[in-house]
Amino acid sequence: MLDVKSLTGGYAGALAIEDITFSLGASESLALLGRNGAGKTTTLKTLMGLLAPWSGGIEFKGAAITGQSSDRIAHAGIGYVPEERRIFESLSVTENLVAGEKPGRSGRIDWTVERVFGLFPEIARRSAAQAGTLSGGERQMLAIGRALMGNPELLLLDEPSEGLAPVVVNRLGDALAALRSDGIAILISEQNRNLARRVAENLVILETGRVAYRGNFSGLDGDPAIATRLLGV
Amino acid sequence: MGFYVAQFLTGLASASSLFLVAAGLSIIFGVTRIVNFAHGSLFMLGAFIAYSISQKLGFWLAVPLAALSVGAIGWAMERTVLSRLYAAPELFQLVATFGLVLIIQDAALWIWGPTDLLGPRAPGLTGVVRILGQPVPEYDLFLIAVGLMVLGGIWWMFTRTRFGILVRAATEDREMLQALGVRPARLFQVTFFIGAALAGLGGALEMPRQPASLLMDLNIIAEAFVVVVIGGMGSVVGAFLAALLIAQLNAFGILILPEITLVAAFAAMAVVLIIRPYGLLGKPATTQPHAVEIQPPQTLAGYGRIAAIALVAVLVVLPLVADSFVVVLTGDIMIFALFAAGLHFMMGTGGLISFGHAAFFGLGAYAAAIFVRDTGAGMEIALILAPAAAAVGAAIVGWFAIRLSGVYLAMLTLAAAQILWSAGVQWQDVTGGDDGILGIWPAQWASGTTAYYYLTLALASTGIAALMMAAGGRFGHLLRAGRDAPARAQALGIDIDRRRWAAIVISGTAAGLAGGLFAFSKGSVFPDVLAIPNSVDALVMVLLGGLHAPAGPILGASVFALLEDSLSRLSYWRALLGAAVVGIALFAPGGIAGTISAWLTGRRKETA
Amino acid sequence: MSTVLAADGISKSFGGLKAVDSVSFELAKGDIAALIGPNGAGKTTCFNLLGGALAADGGQMRLGPTDITGWPPHRRARAGIGRTFQIAATFRSMTALENAETALMAADAAPENASNLLDDVGIGALADTPVTALAYGDVKRVELAMVLASNPSLLLLDEPTAGMASNERLRIMELVTGLVRARGITVLFTEHDMDTVFGFATRILAMDQGQLIADGTPEAVRADRRVQQIYLGETESGDA
Numbered sequence A: 001m002l003d004v005k006s007l008t009g010g011y012a013g014a015l016a017i018e019d020i021t022f023s024l025g026a027s028e029s030l031a032l033l034g035r036n037g038a039g040k041t042t043t044l045k046t047l048m049g050l051l052a053p054w055s056g057g058i059e060f061k062g063a064a065i066t067g068q069s070s071d072r073i074a075h076a077g078i079g080y081v082p083e084e085r086r087i088f089e090s091l092s093v094t095e096n097l098v099a100g101e102k103p104g105r106s107g108r109i110d111w112t113v114e115r116v117f118g119l120f121p122e123i124a125r126r127s128a129a130q131a132g133t134l135s136g137g138e139r140q141m142l143a144i145g146r147a148l149m150g151n152p153e154l155l156l157l158d159e160p161s162e163g164l165a166p167v168v169v170n171r172l173g174d175a176l177a178a179l180r181s182d183g184i185a186i187l188i189s190e191q192n193r194n195l196a197r198r199v200a201e202n203l204v205i206l207e208t209g210r211v212a213y214r215g216n217f218s219g220l221d222g223d224p225a226i227a228t229r230l231l232g233v
Numbered sequence B: 001m002g003f004y005v006a007q008f009l010t011g012l013a014s015a016s017s018l019f020l021v022a023a024g025l026s027i028i029f030g031v032t033r034i035v036n037f038a039h040g041s042l043f044m045l046g047a048f049i050a051y052s053i054s055q056k057l058g059f060w061l062a063v064p065l066a067a068l069s070v071g072a073i074g075w076a077m078e079r080t081v082l083s084r085l086y087a088a089p090e091l092f093q094l095v096a097t098f099g100l101v102l103i104i105q106d107a108a109l110w111i112w113g114p115t116d117l118l119g120p121r122a123p124g125l126t127g128v129v130r131i132l133g134q135p136v137p138e139y140d141l142f143l144i145a146v147g148l149m150v151l152g153g154i155w156w157m158f159t160r161t162r163f164g165i166l167v168r169a170a171t172e173d174r175e176m177l178q179a180l181g182v183r184p185a186r187l188f189q190v191t192f193f194i195g196a197a198l199a200g201l202g203g204a205l206e207m208p209r210q211p212a213s214l215l216m217d218l219n220i221i222a223e224a225f226v227v228v229v230i231g232g233m234g235s236v237v238g239a240f241l242a243a244l245l246i247a248q249l250n251a252f253g254i255l256i257l258p259e260i261t262l263v264a265a266f267a268a269m270a271v272v273l274i275i276r277p278y279g280l281l282g283k284p285a286t287t288q289p290h291a292v293e294i295q296p297p298q299t300l301a302g303y304g305r306i307a308a309i310a311l312v313a314v315l316v317v318l319p320l321v322a323d324s325f326v327v328v329l330t331g332d333i334m335i336f337a338l339f340a341a342g343l344h345f346m347m348g349t350g351g352l353i354s355f356g357h358a359a360f361f362g363l364g365a366y367a368a369a370i371f372v373r374d375t376g377a378g379m380e381i382a383l384i385l386a387p388a389a390a391a392v393g394a395a396i397v398g399w400f401a402i403r404l405s406g407v408y409l410a411m412l413t414l415a416a417a418q419i420l421w422s423a424g425v426q427w428q429d430v431t432g433g434d435d436g437i438l439g440i441w442p443a444q445w446a447s448g449t450t451a452y453y454y455l456t457l458a459l460a461s462t463g464i465a466a467l468m469m470a471a472g473g474r475f476g477h478l479l480r481a482g483r484d485a486p487a488r489a490q491a492l493g494i495d496i497d498r499r500r501w502a503a504i505v506i507s508g509t510a511a512g513l514a515g516g517l518f519a520f521s522k523g524s525v526f527p528d529v530l531a532i533p534n535s536v537d538a539l540v541m542v543l544l545g546g547l548h549a550p551a552g553p554i555l556g557a558s559v560f561a562l563l564e565d566s567l568s569r570l571s572y573w574r575a576l577l578g579a580a581v582v583g584i585a586l587f588a589p590g591g592i593a594g595t596i597s598a599w600l601t602g603r604r605k606e607t608a
Numbered sequence C: 001m002s003t004v005l006a007a008d009g010i011s012k013s014f015g016g017l018k019a020v021d022s023v024s025f026e027l028a029k030g031d032i033a034a035l036i037g038p039n040g041a042g043k044t045t046c047f048n049l050l051g052g053a054l055a056a057d058g059g060q061m062r063l064g065p066t067d068i069t070g071w072p073p074h075r076r077a078r079a080g081i082g083r084t085f086q087i088a089a090t091f092r093s094m095t096a097l098e099n100a101e102t103a104l105m106a107a108d109a110a111p112e113n114a115s116n117l118l119d120d121v122g123i124g125a126l127a128d129t130p131v132t133a134l135a136y137g138d139v140k141r142v143e144l145a146m147v148l149a150s151n152p153s154l155l156l157l158d159e160p161t162a163g164m165a166s167n168e169r170l171r172i173m174e175l176v177t178g179l180v181r182a183r184g185i186t187v188l189f190t191e192h193d194m195d196t197v198f199g200f201a202t203r204i205l206a207m208d209q210g211q212l213i214a215d216g217t218p219e220a221v222r223a224d225r226r227v228q229q230i231y232l233g234e235t236e237s238g239d240a
Helices: A040-048 A070-076 A093-099 A113-119 A136-148 A166-181 A193-199 A217-221 A224-231 B002-032 B039-057 B059-080 B090-112 B138-160 B162-172 B174-179 B184-205 B216-231 B236-256 B260-275 B301-321 B324-349 B358-375 B379-401 B406-426 B449-472 B474-484 B486-491 B496-522 B532-545 B552-567 B573-587 B591-607 C043-051 C073-079 C096-106 C111-120 C136-148 C166-183 C194-200 C218-223 C225-232
Strands: A002-011 A014-024 A029-033 A055-060 A078-081 A154-158 A185-190 A202-207 A210-216 B128-131 B134-137 C003-014 C017-028 C032-036 C058-063 C081-084 C154-158 C186-190 C203-208 C211-216
Touching (some): A002 A040, A014 A029, A014 A040, A014 A202, A014 A210, A029 A040, A040 A078, A040 A154, A040 A185, A093 A136, A093 B162, A113 A136, A113 A166, A136 A154, A136 A166, A166 A185, A166 A193, A185 A193, A193 A217, A202 A224, A210 A217, A224 C225, B002 B039, B002 B128, B002 B138, B002 B184, B002 B216, B002 B236, B039 B184, B059 B184, B090 B216, B090 B532, B090 B573, B128 B138, B134 B138, B138 B184, B138 B236, B162 B184, B174 B184, B216 B260, B216 B406, B260 B406, B301 B324, B324 B449, B324 B474, B324 B496, B324 B532, B358 B379, B358 B406, B358 B532, B379 B496, B406 B532, B449 B474, B449 B496, B474 B486, B486 B496, B486 C073, B486 C136, B552 B573, B552 B591, C003 C043, C003 C186, C017 C043, C017 C058, C017 C211, C032 C043, C032 C194, C043 C081, C043 C186, C073 C081, C081 C136, C096 C111, C096 C136, C111 C136, C136 C166, C166 C186, C166 C194, C194 C218, C203 C218, C203 C225, C211 C218, C218 C225
Parallel strands (some): A029 A202, A154 A185, C032 C203, C081 C154, C154 C186
Antiparallel strands (some): A002 A014, A002 A055, A202 A210, B128 B134, C003 C017
């Protein structure tokens, strides 16, 4: 579904990721782990077309999307949930969802406002509230719901657990697991391994902008030294 | 009591068209981040087009058709010019819309001629109603209703349609919206159409109240800028409240002292900016784009000093070999080169945009003229007073300006200049109004063509040299540091606010000296010196010469004067100027010096 | 040891979120202290409070004996705080040398010393190159030369190695530590790369959710239970 080859990029001349290569099969999910500053956010932003890649290639469903504008990448079937959530704070919850509305690649419409509210009853209760008044967890649910309204086949999630209480993270894990079983592929960047493993089997660990480890969670559990070296202090 | 109610209703009626223009301006800014200086021109076009249509189809069809036509014109403007400038520095976006003002102005002159055109009154609404015994035109009540209906309509669009939701989302976070799959281009086009149509509607509805005239564009845009700055850029409700405030200030201010209405609007803006720098309902911008391109100065390397000495030598010898026409023209060029050099200092080195620099030029000219007229004292003191008066004016404008940046600064300076211009026209006791002030002649010793030429040469070359040295020296480096990377500059200990303020005052002082020299050169002062076209001339000289070349203002003023001398007799000289401005913004942002320097660099690379 | 910087209960909220929540610490002369923590922990906000780019909601800051709470950035700079930015900020219309000269002018020092500054950071040979034409690693060096221009007593370095290729990280940190030791400058830096943190810091401050949760020697902080939890991504409940 997604093939990333030797992706290199960064901001304003500053290198942030170097030679990143990984791929994702159909309906597969992958976790991108690493300490902050490792290049997870840059990788996702570059995939989404928010940063121009310096070199390397990105293929989605067999077509090259390298260097395309973010709206075209969205229309190709990729949904994006950014790290800071970036919900439209002056809009109501429902309006945020409407702003994300678009048919999927083949004109399919699987997601409606009602279905998103079914997945996240927490925000359904606040449908008319201004999004700026939502709590951290509600904002994250809204950002995910808004991305789902575009009927994506692949969802990019950038550190969804950041700043959230454990029970809320748990709740998000349930929802993401449900999306997985629905057949939506997920690429999740996380520092919270517990959440990441509920969503994905395979993982890539980045360290200072490069791929430092590639494998799956059972492999990682069997080798705590790697985890401490790449993720701990 | 009844009288005050009537006056209040008149104010509300005036607020309607002001609101229509300001709302469109604000919506366009919110989505595209472009301040459309040509928005007043769209209002004017609305009035003219409505007049023409009404001659065939009558009033009630003319109004909506004019609004739609103006919407289409706005859409075309976006497609042809502005869509190419979304990634450009703010200065070029502003300058391009300014060029459109000039083009539309001459287009209207060509199509409708120079005379004001009074349209028909609205059939069915020609009478008056008595409210508390006072007559109130039915049409005024209709306008109030339209203003409220449009506000309601915009509210409906913003909350009940997907397009409106997208506009609000884009105003908040355009990049995120694009990542959700919304193509910015289409959103921008529709936004421009709607914003322009609102301005066109405002203009069309003015038909029974005032004739369509070629002055409508700049008058309304200056007021609309005040309104959006007070209301907060991007906020429609803010625009509505501010339009009410300004219209009521006008309606009641005129009862107390007619002249005060001009100052009142500006004072209201000043108060709001001190309390809430982003306007009543505005929000601070999240990202601050660069006002001008960040570039090294294009110097003449080691040849600068030689070139300067050679130029002064030629200018010294000139009166000995040339006829008096050439001497007078050259004297004028030097005055304008000084004016442009001041603006260049502030914009190029400081990154501070002024679209109303004529304010300081005019302050200098009027200060000199009023002093000579009222005291009968000589030119020498007047030529000290001229830059001093401009410096005071610049210090006041600059005090607000350093709180603002980029587009706000451009709007503030334009509004300030427009208000001073109105004062020049209306405050007859002091300025003589349109008749100006006559008989402002140089002192005996400087009165001949050649003598005054040498005086001009001495003062202008000293002024320009001082500006160049300031730009190239410590002050200029620290100012430029604040332009290039404000946070970095502050973290190195540079008080950038104070330095920017000083830059504005220096720039205004140079303009004031130029204005004083100009007054004695012509022997008279008219409100033209304060008018927008004078600001535009200075701006064109700076951009034409090259924003980043120290010699740019001299080059720009010379080329401009020669062009003006040969082309200004053409009827549509302003449109040519406008086209040139748009052309510079689109194709040659470096001006003459920048283009030559880019060409030289290219050649050097080829040969290397 | 004399205290160079003291933060006493500094706080900053955005909306309802406490980005920095009553943080207190002191830096002694010669400390090379690292400020670490996950994204959103409040490191950048803390830096902006110390540099003066943001005004604190509460608390006090002292530089040496001087209360600098409420001072704007340029005044703090003149009092002796130098800072670099996460994405190196230089004056892009100037050459490397002009950048250093401008920094010296800003500190009321003689611009003639600019080439010495560039030599100190190892880019004397690139003096006449426009900064826009420099490799990013060299831009970071220009920025470092600029902050040294005022002879600061305290340097705030926001991710000094971010954006650099892996082989350059070590070199820049060796340069920085060498320079500050020779000049007796105190350093507070944020950094994501743990090799850099443990390789160079003499002291580590760890933040999470706006609060300072650990402060001590590298060994002590590495052994701290809460720090480990945060970095290994285990939630408090420890389930799954």
